[in-house]
Amino acid sequence: MSSADIATCKQQVIDAARFILESGVMSISGHGNFSARVPGTDTFLLTAGGSFADLTPDNIALFKLDGALLDGAVEPTSAEIVDMHGVVYRLRPDMGGAVHTHSPMATSFAVAGQPISLIYEALARFNMTDGVPLAAYGPRGSQESVENIAKAIESHPNTGGVLLANHGVLAFGKDPMAAARANIIIEEAAILGINARIIGEAIPIPSHMVEYTQRRRDEFAETGVQRADSD
Numbered sequence: 001m002s003s004a005d006i007a008t009c010k011q012q013v014i015d016a017a018r019f020i021l022e023s024g025v026m027s028i029s030g031h032g033n034f035s036a037r038v039p040g041t042d043t044f045l046l047t048a049g050g051s052f053a054d055l056t057p058d059n060i061a062l063f064k065l066d067g068a069l070l071d072g073a074v075e076p077t078s079a080e081i082v083d084m085h086g087v088v089y090r091l092r093p094d095m096g097g098a099v100h101t102h103s104p105m106a107t108s109f110a111v112a113g114q115p116i117s118l119i120y121e122a123l124a125r126f127n128m129t130d131g132v133p134l135a136a137y138g139p140r141g142s143q144e145s146v147e148n149i150a151k152a153i154e155s156h157p158n159t160g161g162v163l164l165a166n167h168g169v170l171a172f173g174k175d176p177m178a179a180a181r182a183n184i185i186i187e188e189a190a191i192l193g194i195n196a197r198i199i200g201e202a203i204p205i206p207s208h209m210v211e212y213t214q215r216r217r218d219e220f221a222e223t224g225v226q227r228a229d230s231d
């Protein structure tokens, strides 16, 4: 793990935090925290203070996956939630970024105590065929909260996020930008799910079509850019 790797990783967090802020999915308070696994190590970076609008590398601290602080300084409100991010990296070796927000529509599902099922095609295309499970309530960052997040992740291997009951959403992806996109897709699914209930009901994608949805995505991705014949 070189200092150049860490500097690159910090910049990815700063860029992804700005991207999610500009997407408009944050709650009114703008509250959130962002993390990234340092590739190939058992360490991760976590925003340890400051807002997503004006993060600097000095606002990002380095931790071991067990939560031990290795470098930097952490404000109390961030120290509370270190393990909420660490548990993602411990349980999902394929994940390189995680973001926690209070995105209002996703958090509405969490307040209602309801998971988001596979009601929106983008969830399937972003490898969330298990939908977005609900982690039972525990005080912010507490052992109970982290254990409930772990249970939700372990019982739903095909997801990119967990709803935190009465609190918010924790989204993750292969890198920080993918985590930001996962949070945005989850918020879109929540908006659509709530709107659908106003006019009828939110109907899940037929289970026999789910694999087909992903296969079609993969086939077109493999084909690459198609160009018109210039002759």
Ligand SMILES: [Zn+2]
Pocket: 031, 100, 101, 102, 167, 168
């Ligand atoms: Zn929170």
